[in-house]
Structure formats: C-alpha cells, structure tokens
Amino acid sequence: MTQLPPPSAKKLGLVIDLDTxxxxxxxxxxCKGWNTENYGAPLSDQDPYGGDPSGTFLNRVHxxxxxxxxxxxxxxxxxxxxxxxxxxxxxxVCPTGASYKRVEDGIVLVNESDxxxxxxxxxxxxxxxxxxxxxxxxxxxxxxxxxxxxxxNLPQEDREPACVRTCPAGARHFGDLGDAxxxxxxxxxxxxxxxxxxxxxxxxxxxYLPPRPKDVATPCTPLETVAxxxxxxxxxxxRALSALPGGxx
Amino acid sequence: xxxxxxxxIFTTFSGLGFGLxxxxxxxxxxxxxxxxxxxxxxxxxxxxxxxxxxxxxxxHPERALKAFSQWKTSxxxxxxxxxxxxxxxxxxxxxxxxxxxxxxxxxxxxxxxGALATVFTTSMIYTQLKTVPRWHHWSTPMLFLGLSLGGxxxxxxxxxxxxxxxxxxxxxxxxxWITGGARFxxxxxxxxxxxxxxxxxxxxxxxxxxxxxxxxxxxxxxxxGRKHAQKLQVIALVFGxxxxxxxxxxPFNHIFAGxxxxxxxxxxxxLRWLFFAQAEHVVGLYYGMR
Numbered sequence: 410m411t412q413l414p415p416p417s418a419k420k421l422g423l424v425i426d427l428d429t430x431x432x433x434x435x436x437x438x439x440c441k442g443w444n445t446e447n448y449g450a451p452l453s454d455q456d457p458y459g460g461d462p463s464g465t466f467l468n469r470v471h472x473x474x475x476x477x478x479x480x481x482x483x484x485x486x487x488x489x490x491x492x493x494x495x496x497x498x499x500x501x502v503c504p505t506g507a508s509y510k511r512v513e514d515g516i517v518l519v520n521e522s523d524x525x526x527x528x529x530x531x532x533x534x535x536x537x538x539x540x541x542x543x544x545x546x547x548x549x550x551x552x553x554x555x556x557x558x559x560x561x562n563l564p565q566e567d568r569e570p571a572c573v574r575t576c577p578a579g580a581r582h583f584g585d586l587g588d589a590x591x592x593x594x595x596x597x598x599x600x601x602x603x604x605x606x607x608x609x610x611x612x613x614x615x616x617y618l619p620p621r622p623k624d625v626a627t628p629c630t631p632l633e634t635v636a637x638x639x640x641x642x643x644x645x646x647x648r649a650l651s652a653l654p655g656g657x658x
Numbered sequence: 659x660x661x662x663x664x665x666x667i668f669t670t671f672s673g674l675g676f677g678l679x680x681x682x683x684x685x686x687x688x689x690x691x692x693x694x695x696x697x698x699x700x701x702x703x704x705x706x707x708x709x710x711x712x713x714x715x716x717x718h719p720e721r722a723l724k725a726f727s728q729w730k731t732s733x734x735x736x737x738x739x740x741x742x743x744x745x746x747x748x749x750x751x752x753x754x755x756x757x758x759x760x761x762x763x764x765x766x767x768x769x770x771x772g773a774l775a776t777v778f779t780t781s782m783i784y785t786q787l788k789t790v791p792r793w794h795h796w797s798t799p800m801l802f803l804g805l806s807l808g809g810x811x812x813x814x815x816x817x818x819x820x821x822x823x824x825x826x827x828x829x830x831x832x833x834x835w836i837t838g839g840a841r842f843x844x845x846x847x848x849x850x851x852x853x854x855x856x857x858x859x860x861x862x863x864x865x866x867x868x869x870x871x872x873x874x875x876x877x878x879x880x881x882x883g884r885k886h887a888q889k890l891q892v893i894a895l896v897f898g899x900x901x902x903x904x905x906x907x908x909p910f911n912h913i914f915a916g917x918x919x920x921x922x923x924x925x926x927x928x929l930r931w932l933f934f935a936q937a938e939h940v941v942g943l944y945y946g947m948r
Contacts, residue, residue, distance in 0.1 A: 411728045411730075411731045411732055412730055412731050427855075437867070461870060461871070462868075462869070462870045463870045463871055463872055463873075464872070465873065466867075466868075466872070469867035469868070469872075470867050471863065471865070471866065471867050471944055471945075472863075472864040472865040473849075473853055473855065473861050473862065473863060473864055474861075474862045474863075474864040475855050475858045475859045475860070475861050475862075476859045476860045476862065477858055477859035478859060480859075482859075483858065483859075484864060485853075485855060487853060489867075489944065498788065498789075500731075501731040501732065502731075502732055502733070502734065502786070503728060503732055504724075504725035504726075504727075504728050504732045504734040504735035504738065505721065505724035505725050505727060505728060505735075506724070506727055506728050507724075523721065523724055524717070524718065524721075525716050525717065525718045525719070525721045525722055525724060525725060526716050526717015526718050527715075527716055527717075527725070527734065528715070528717075528877065529734055529783070531873075531874075531877065532659075532787055532789065532790070532877075532878075532939070533786075533787055533789060534789065534941070535788070535789045535847075535940045535941060536941065536944075537874040537878070537941040537944060540872070540873040540874060541717060541873055541877075542717075543873070545717070546716075546717025546718050547717055547718065548717075603854045604854070605851075605852060605853070605854055606847055606851050606852055606940065607851070608845075608846045608847060608851055609788050609789070609847065609940075610788075617854055619854065619855070619857075619858075620855075620858065
C-alpha cells in the first residue's frame, strides 16, 4: 500500500500565484471550515480563546520580505499546503499503509482508521504539510478536497477545493497538471511556475508562480534647497541655540 | 527536533538490550540454568522495555499491530518485524540454555544477526530522512551499531571487547559532533530554495502564519537545549565512554562493572537527547528558524 504507484497520467493539484495573493487568509479559514465539518476527524483547536491558542491547519499562509540588492523590499504572501508530490517521502515511510497516493489522480491521502499517529510522515515531509491532530491522534493533511471535487451533490462551480473556491484574489488555481493542455499547465508554462525545495527530489505536483517583475521607478533627484540663509526670529533662535555648548550646527 | 523522552528511552535501552542479545546469540558467553535466565531477563527487560516505551508517543497505540505490514518500503515497519523475530528466536535459544543447558548454535547465530538487523533498521528510520540533514549520513547507522554492540559487550561483561568497541564508538561520536553542525548548510536547502524567491533577493520571514505556536514548530524547531550542547557533549563523552573504560581497566570487580554500566547508560541517554535536540528539520526554513 505505501509503495508509490507508477506516475499517474492525471495529476490533480494547485497552482498558487505569489504575485496575486494578498495574504487575507481566507483560504486558511475556508479549508479549516470544510475539513472540520466534512470528511475525517475534525481539525481541533487547543485553548482557542485563551492565552496560548494552537490548532491543526491543512493550509497556512506565511509572509516573507524579499530584499533585492538594489530595489525596495517586496512583501510576498505565501500560502502553503500539501504539494501532492509525485515522489512523496511521507507515503513510503508509513509503517501501516495509512498514507497512500491515489493511482487515479495522484492525490496523497491518509486513511485515518489505519493511522497509529507515529508522526514519521510529518518528519519525512520537507514542507510541513502534515500535522498530527492533538485531539484525534491521527495525521491530518490536505485532501485536495477530494470530497468536493467529485461530489455530484454540489453545483458544478463548487466542485473545486474550498481554498480555490473562496480565494477573493484569484490567486489559487486547481486542475490537472499531468495534462499539458490544461489551463493550469499553460499558466505554469507561461509564468515560469516552480517547485519548492526541488533539491530534495520530491517532485511536487503543486506549482508556485513567481511575483511578476516590479516596475523600475525612474530615479528622481531631490528638490534643491530653497532657503540657504534664514531670516527673522526663527533664524536668530536657531543661531543662538546652535551657539550654546552642545548645540547642533 | 523535539527530544521526546519515549523515543530517547526506546533507542537507548532497546539498543543495549539487542546488543546484549547479539553477544549472547554469538555464544561469547553461554550461561546455563538460573544464570542464563538472569542474563536473558536483563536483555529482554531492556529490549522489550525500550520497544514498549516507543509506543507511548503514538496517537493510537492500540493499532500498533498494523505497523508490521509495510516492510516493503517502511524502515519503521521493518524494525518492528526484525525486533519481534529476533525476540522470538532468542527466546527459543534462551530456553535451550535455561532448561536444557544446550546452546542451539544455529539459532543463536540467526538471533545475533536479527539483533544487528533490529538496531540497523532503527537507525535507518532516522538516516533515511533527507529533511534532517544531520541524520541523513552513513555515520548514523554506524554509531547506533557501535553503541549497541559496545553497550551489549559491557552488559555481557566482556572487558576487552567493551574497551575496543566503546573507544571506536566514542571516536565516531566525536567525529559526528564535529562534522554534524555543517551538514545543514551542505544540504543545499535554505530559505531561498524553500520559498523559490531566491532569484529576487534575500528572503526573511516577515510574519508567521499564526500568532501562536503549532504542531510543526513544537515537533521540528527545538532551540531550547542547544545552549548547553557543548557541556552536554563533554558529559556524554565522560559518562558514556571514558568512565566505563577506566572502570574496566581497573582489575575486574562487580561493583565497578555495575558502575560502568550505570555511567554508560547515563552517557547514552545524554547523547541521544542531543541527537534529537541538535537535529534541525528543513521545515524550520519556512519559519525563518532552525
């Protein structure tokens, strides 16, 4: 079971646009909502209204400041969830077969009734995509909303992951990254989509689109000083105070 | 990495227990009757006690039996199978010595091999993780095996073997401490590769995802203990290796041998704590921490 299947033709995943994300965390909330009310153990919180709140989330938004050498710093909001890796290290380490990668569409899932909560899959994941729920004692991770995308009880427009459906900026895209002609694949090709930590050889399915290059502002010369020699009371006061010991120039 | 007591106790004591089983199986000592019972009881208390401790950190220990199923890919599963198989084989070998005073040599050798396999598979649970560069190195299984065989020889009362093995293991441990610190940098993962934003400029964590802590930070970002790392390394070296060797160089005496065992266990517990507390997981990069 924890042997990875041969690469599937269909590779469902997300494309996240770092240029468009405004860091509103709506995807975090809708994810937590959907995945608490629907499939599997709820995403619990500990001390949610107290001094040290903590909880399980399948999607978290970081914010980074990127400092180019000769331009102003840029703020980049960075949503992160399971990347549904083709060579998923979290699956092969699982001792019970609870973790698996679906043959038909490549989604990585956890069978919660087989999970012993050893945490080794979370250790093996470089991206922090898996969190052991403190209440349920089982591993939780992004399911790519497998209970939405194939759900015929939902209207067509809702058959995509909750995070994608809710994103007000249109920064999240869902589709088949195994199909070179799909909208998401074209987007990745057009915008130069990239992998996170490619050096670890996990071959993530999810791709990130880099922030578009910023406009270069034309260099502006500061205004020339209008008054070189002050007059009147203020100027006298300035001279008098500067003359005192410790006075500035 | 968070140094969970259950895992430290597990790796330390089951390492010692399987080490002793290795020497018993090899026939380095072949006690019989009551004396054999005591030797095997010590080995089993350590080995089984350690294995039981490892189940304490599970979210669902009642499902532990399922962990024997995925030996094709999972080192944790392989470790469970190797441990149980070794314990069963050595129990039959031990029964031969206790009740019939007959060593069934072939069973002993298979059991000794199984004990080695158990310690090796335990070490591979950590070694396989590319996400923890300090562990992802050939020295991790070597050190686990060295400590297990050295500690086992000490428990088996083999003075010359113990001195040789503990000297080697101690040397290897010092090498690991000296070279281990640089391995994260050498791995090539940094905030630039983690975020993919490196070609724009230098990346700094501006705001974490939440105001509070979370599972990932508690499990993978453990910075508290590193402050005293160097002092603890000296303590582990003196307790785990130097003191037992000196005590064994003094003409043999059961009190000194017992002290040597106690010192060694204290030392191994300390170095195993450091093994976890000093290890840095790449997920910390997303938090701008290590």
